[in-house]
Amino acid sequence: MKGFKSRDVTSLGHQIRGEVFTRGTHGYRREVSGFNLLTASSPDLVVVPEDEADVQAILRWAAEHDCTVHPQATGHGAYRPLEAGMLLKTTRLNRLAIDQEAQRFTVGAGLTWQDVVPELHAAGLMAVSGSAATVSVVGLLLGGGIGPLSRTLGVASDYAESFRVVNAAGEVLVADAEHHPDLFWALRGGKVGLGVVTEATVRAVPLSHVYGGGLFFGAEDMDRLAHAWLDWVTDLPDAVNSSIAFLRLPPEAPGPLGGATVLHLRFAYVDIEASHDELRDQGEAYLAPLRALGTPIIDTIGLLPGDRLAEIHADPTDPVPVWEWGDMLESADHDLIEHLVGQVGGKAQSVLTAVELRRLGGALVRDDLSPSAVGGTRAAFSLLVLGVAIKPVAPLVAVETAGHMIRDLVQPWSASEINYHWAGYPTPEVFINRLWPAETAERLSEVRSRYDPNRLFEFGN
Ligand SMILES: Cc1cc2nc3c(=O)[nH]c(=O)nc-3n(C[C@H](O)[C@H](O)[C@H](O)COP(=O)(O)OP(=O)(O)OC[C@H]3O[C@@H](n4cnc5c(N)ncnc54)[C@H](O)[C@@H]3O)c2cc1C
Known part of the structure; x- marks a missing residue:
């Protein structure tokens, strides 16, 4: 390892239009903090290129000084603190x-x-x-x-x-x-x-609109609705997308959701050919069996313009200290729902903020698209477990214990592959055996070693 001295860093600063930050310099803290407040990174350098030519100069400098490079945009995927090397922030590449x-x-x-x-x-x-x-x-x-x-x-x-x-x-x-x-x-x-x-x-x-949004059901209805959702979602056509999330919302959530335990049913009906009236009528026809089962506390389902799709899941937008674990499931049945209800249902006490079961299938398993390396898309369901770790209500150790309990319970339904975005920071075992089928993993490894023979882009496995 050659390493670098402060004069080398100064020289990098002179080679680019963007900025270089080292530990302790003004702006360094701002640049390393991302979406997940649990991850406190302290890389040797943070470099913010202004354009593509900067990225070229930065990577040549990094290769010359044996400095590993971690590209990052928002920090949504920062599950592990970086303690060395370079964080390369792409935020100013904004064309x-x-x-x-x-x-x-x-x-x-x-x-x-x-x-x-x-x-x-x-x-x-x-x-x-x-x-x-x-x-x-x-x-x-x-x-x-x-x-x-x-x-x-x-x-x-x-x-x-x-x-x-x-x-x-x-x-x-x-x-x-x-x-x-x-x-x-x-x-x-x-x-x-x-x-x-x-x-x-x-x-x-x-496409300008879909028919979609969410139904929030109160704690007294959530267990029954979770079972009913499973029956409903099993045979839905590919035009319908849905997930349920067992949520424990913070006191500052709006209106009746503040501090509430709810089941959030997410729904989107898509038809590129349909008029708005047809979208509404057909969307409501698909929803009717669920609507018949209870009255939601909040109903946001309607004609939804494409610039408001994020309202379907209503994920948090501000940085949070979040622990996360996910998996892909081969199938789901009422025993699985019963396990989830036991852990995070209406009568359970839990420190977990969200447990989401999402129906996959449909176009995710089509074989007629251009082949790519994407893994974990052939499962029938995905499961995501999130806990906002805040002392003293939900200390990290309690969140992790609750998350691991669910991980162990759902193991019998676990699929062989898991999509990268559900894996958190993948352990070497998951990286090697579960993110891609063996043939894809082997080919990926070969492509990586061709484009990055010296592993400038470190990824921990
Ligand atoms: C609230 C929330 C909801 C989510 N919902 C979904 C979902 O519905 N579906 C889904 O698939 N995923 C979902 N994710 C996961 C998310 O897609 C991943 O964490 C993704 O990696 C975030 O990308 P980012 O660039 O914003 O994050 P970053 O932390 O900035 O980047 C994550 C990783 O992507 C790579 N990367 C980013 N930019 C570059 C680049 N320019 N060049 C090379 N590598 C780069 C790096 O390896 C980096 O470590 C969700 C995450 C959160 C926090």
């Missing part, structure tokens, strides 16, 4: 260009879905995104991106048409179906160790 006629957009690596979806909506287009609008577009694409419309429209990365990437040698590569097709395949789902993406070009969908 957005929409080609309305060709129904595609090009997005800089620093932009989040909430920067993009209003502009797309104004152009009569919608993107296939994840549930939260505060996640970066590129960060989501790299892991696949299973979102609130994915049963109908597939994963977000199915829509990626090309990436601009700076590799470990500091070269700019355009990866698409014709150029560097191995890298293009890997960037859609392979997630780590592949370079710094500076921009992605993504296909949009000619």
Whole structure:
């Protein structure tokens, strides 16, 4: 390890238009703090490139000084504190260009879905995104991106048409179906160790609205409704997307939700051809069996414009100290629901903030799309367990214990693969055995070693 001295860092600062921060310098704390307040990182350097040429200079400098590089946009995926190396913040790579006629957009690596979806909506287009609008577009694409419309429209990365990437040698590569097709395949789902993406070009969908939103049911109804949801969701057509979340909301949540224990049923009906009236009528027809079972405390379901898709899940947007664990499930049955009800249902005492069961299937298991490295999309359901760790109400150790209890209980339903975005910070065992089928994992490893032979982009496994 060559390492670097302060004069080397000064020299990096002179080579780029962007900024360099070292521990203790003004701005360093602001740049290292991300979405998850549990993760307190202290890398040797934080570098914020202003443009792609900066990224090239930064990576060449890092390679010369044996300094490992961790690209980051928002810190939504920062599950492990960085204690050394360089954090490369992409926040200033913020170009957005929409080609309305060709129904595609090009997005800089620093932009989040909430920067993009209003502009797309104004152009009569919608993107296939994840549930939260505060996640970066590129960060989501790299892991696949299973979102609130994915049963109908597939994963977000199915829509990626090309990436601009700076590799470990500091070269700019355009990866698409014709150029560097191995890298293009890997960037859609392979997630780590592949370079710094500076921009992605993504296909949009000619869609202005879906019929969707959420129903919040009170603690007295939630256990019964969870069982009924399972019966309802098992045979739904691919046009319907849904999940349930057992929620324990903070006192500052709005209106009747403040401090409440609720079941949040998320729903989205998608039909590209349908008029607004048809969307509403057909959407309500699908919902009718659930509506017949109880009266929600809050009902936000209606015609939903594409720039408000994040309201379906209503994920937190401000930074939180959150512990997270997730899995993909081969199937779900009433025994599984009974386990969840026992842990986080209406009568349970729990420190967990959210336990979400999401129906997958539909377009997620289509085989006619361009092959990519995305893993864990063939399961029937996903399960996500979140706990906001705040002393003294929910100390981290209590949150972890409650989360591990659910992990152990649902093990019999666990699928062989798990999507990267559900894995938290994957243990070496999960990284090697569960994120991708063996053949994909092997091919990914080979692509990574071709584009980053010296492992400049460290990913811990
Ligand atoms: C509230 C919430 C809701 C979520 N909902 C969903 C969901 O519905 N579906 C889903 O699939 N996921 C979901 N996720 C997971 C989320 O998509 C991942 O954590 C994703 O990695 C976040 O990307 P980011 O760039 O915003 O985060 P960051 O922490 O900035 O980045 C995460 C990782 O992505 C890589 N990365 C980011 N930018 C670049 C780049 N320019 N070049 C190379 N590598 C890069 C790096 O490996 C980095 O460590 C959710 C997360 C949260 C917190």
